Amino acid sequence: MKTWRLTSKHKNSFHETEAWSKSKLEIIHDIVWKTGSFTIESNTKPEIDLVNKEGLDPDNNEYGYAFEFEESSNGKGEYTYPEGLSSEEEVKLEELIETDTLEKTGWVYEGNEYYLIGELELTLIS
Secondary structure, X not given: OOEEEEEEOOOOOXXXXXXXXXXXXXXXXXXXXXXXXXXXXXXXOOOOOOOOOOOEOOOOOOOOOOEXXXXXXXXXXXXXXXXXXXXXXXXXXXXXXXXXXXXXXXXXXXEEXXXXXXXXXXXXXX
């Protein structure tokens, strides 16, 4: 079996979205990574549209390959808090995020999703 690396060709085209929920509230963390990659196990070169005009969601794609997250680096993120929170409540949430204690206060990590935007590169690595 061969291993292939899939990366965005241009910087800042590797996006990640994380989500936490509590009751009917949701916190979203959108991160734009300078670089990032996935690996694909395949005996033959994967047939992937490297022009990628529509973007690629590795978890929900039409290609049929299992994309394995490899790495990401130099990300900048922004949080979206539930509507209607007071500034004091937002400050409390920011403190929980900074101290990595959201889950200790009842917030449930719902997971993350990745998106590759724009042109892609596919390289054989082993």
